[in-house]
Amino acid sequence: MESSAGQADSVAAPEGMAGLGFAPGDKGLKTGAISYISNVVIAVASTAPGYSLAATLGFIVAVAGIGLQAPAVILLAFIPMGCIAAAYNYMNRADPDCGTTFSWVTLAMGPRIGWMSGWAVLVADVLVMPSLAQIAGIYSCQLFGFDDPSTIVVTIIGVVWIVLMTAICYIGIELSARTQQLLLGMEFATLSLFAVVALVKVYTSDPRGAIHPAFSWFNPLEISSTGALAGGILLGIFIYWGWDSAVSVNEETEDGATSSGKAAVVSTFILLGIYVVVATASQAFGGVQSLIDNQTDVFAPIAKDVLGSPLDKLLIIAVLTSASASTQTTILPATRTSLSMARKGALAKRFGDVHPRYLTPSVSTIWMGAVSAFVFILLSVFSQNLIADAFTSLSLTIAFYYGITGVACTWFYRHHLFASVKNFLYLAVLPMLGAIILAYVFVKATIEYSKADGGYAKAVLGIGSPVIITIIMIVLGIVLLIYQHMTQPEFFTRKPEPVDPEIAATVTQRIVKGAA
Template sequence: MTDKTILKRSLGLWAIVGLGLGYMTPTVVFDTFGIVSGDTNGVVPLAYLAAMVAMLFTALSYGKMVRVFPSAGSAYTYTKETINPHLGFMVGWAALLDYILLPMVNALIIRIYMQSLFPSVPAWIWVVCYVIIVTGIIVWSMNSTSNVNMFLLVFSIALILAFIVLAFIQLFHGMGQGTIFTTVPLFHSNVHVSSVLMGATVVCFSFIGFDAVTMYTEEAKDPKAVPKAIMLTVLIGGGIFFIAAYFTQSLFPNISHFKNTDDTLPEIGLYVGGKIFQLLFIAGGFACTLASGLSSHASVSRLLYVMGRNGVFPKKLFGYVHPKFRTPVFDIVLVGAISLFAIAPSLDLISSVINFGALIAFTFVNFSVIAYFVFRKKRYKTGRDVFSYIILPLIGAGCTGVLWYFLHGDALKGGIVWVIIGFIYMLFKTKFFRAKLADFGFDEAEKPTELNG
């Protein structure tokens, strides 16, 4: 008999990869091109390459931990079970900042797109309609969410491929560098390591999504597929970013061509393919944003569900699974309600602190590998174990440390305020540590299993 109180296992490998890629929003490379090109002095693809290398080390750590804890809780679960329950809560709380704000960012971007097309229509209408549609799809089933996401993702990637074809033609006819094969987008005399790292700090957050893949572990048909899905998401997403950035940088060696460097996607589409392609390109950006909205909304609801199931948040609400839809309905609706706040603020106001939570999660997932395999399992007696469970996660943590160094001051301030709020909540919940935060024993989904394959 099917247990209707647990999440439904309906996602295959490529469905999970699609959700991760949808979360990453592949067309964001064109949106942020002007900003990153200015930061790096015209080597955007090199910044993406540096960011991808940094993310791969942390992706390896996620792959190791999801084999041990095939749970939807991601960094929260790994930290609480390997290091400390209270620290796990704080990591989960910090990660919520990233996960909760991203669906709101997507709602806000959709609002901006629709306002530009229909300026006479009140902005709140677009936000409300968007939130209702996305929330309804995710409540209905994870399978339908995956199918819609995959359709939108395929459409946007098809437009990126069309852009590459047009870029070939324009370069052949002398636009930009005037040649298809050139090293200038990767290196020239004005390139400095510090500027490349600053650009990598910006673009690395385009990769946020590979970590969210672990949120779907309990809905995977085969949990063993999740580590592979993590690596595929990073490699495929990184490949798309790098190739798109290479051709864009070849076409536009500097940002003098652009009137609006804050969002260059519309102008890139116009200069490369004319008015018709510009409209299609904007449609691709719209589709990517909607796909990211579905993926990010679905993933944060899973994190809230696990924290509710463990009693960190009220279990009757946050840990509830609808018996028919087999989805965490309360969590999904709550995220939708929060996304409605996209009616008022600016993109800068929300996005200034969105990176803080991701870096917290990345850092502690790397530390969790060391805590579990080295300190608990004593796997440090061979060269292979030292390399896999000490050196690689330390490199991952070190790469994250570099990103911490370049983190924007506003993001740091906003993140610290959020952490303080979480710490106060934890003090209240534990009566100043005189009581347990929750039952932190392994539940059925969080027992260490060390899946093979």
């Protein structure tokens, strides 16, 4: 484990990458600070499993034509996530840079699309923070019996959570990892207890409205239309987003070039398991109508019936810890992306500063916390609906930067795709399948959210506010790109190029041997 920026700088870059300025460990971050297990924990915690299920499952069930097939939708939504996780894994092996999507897309496809990909990561992380902070504020109040807190109270508590989690990220990656282990452990224990008790009661006491699980729940062919299936998957993708945080801390992870990508892949399977089990238990115990009637929090009406009082408070704690943990892990990829962008000349140099003692992105972390708090306060003042619409617009940003990473992976390894069947499968089929599905999601979401009733807030010029928010972010990104091009043009002179043959040989040998 390294203990100083100077030691971190000593980490060697993969041959062929150092000359391009894409060397890992050269940013002053604390290399080897967290283990593979902590990396997996960060990946899973970033998705906020408890919060994601509580806030999304009801909406999936409510899509006309899905109903009992919600577990099938969760299974299908896993496919593009698993495919893109594979792309992250193999891009990370060749270029273990904490800038992840920004660094890889720049390397494979050029600086301009790389810059916009990095911007998309930053936008996604900022837009989700108001929703997470709001949930943290609401559930903090509910934990102490205040079931109807005012907007001001929720906002103040939410900002406190943002400040607290920003401070933890600032102090060090090791403290962040330990905090995540504690929070995720509590969350998983509670969700597991809830699922087991709910299913036992379904079969032993047959609660009112309960339904015995059936294999048809997991069969996507039971869904009545492709439109319903697409709408469900669009929602389902939300609950998986965030596992890429594991790769964003690759330069601080033991053997990060290998273990971080593997952690991302493993985390998607862990999420699949917990989501399917808890969704099945919730649906079986409460029935479809209960989930539909309580779409913003499907656990609320059944928690006391499942666990009894006061154990029902455990579910409140699970959702609270889920939102607070995700608040922290959302800061990590944003700050590492901006750090990488700054070090490569794609952002102001100040964002590349690393704290001499804590070895964390100091300026980037402070900025991420400050901007997140500002956006949360701003949206809270104008409209609570805008917080929901900012969260809704995430599907467009997620689909873009995950999808473009899949394309970049295939293009980066293009000269090695046909070296073996496994190469073609892992470097072409899986990444491009994920990219194609996400491209469809992008188009579908744009169409749906552009309708006048596509958001919670009032439409602007007849266009739904989720799409308006996305357009504003794109325009702002283009303006900043032009400004950066004028002030620091050197970055934009970079030329894309395929993977170095020696690096490709190492990566593809692992594929042929079946190494993860």
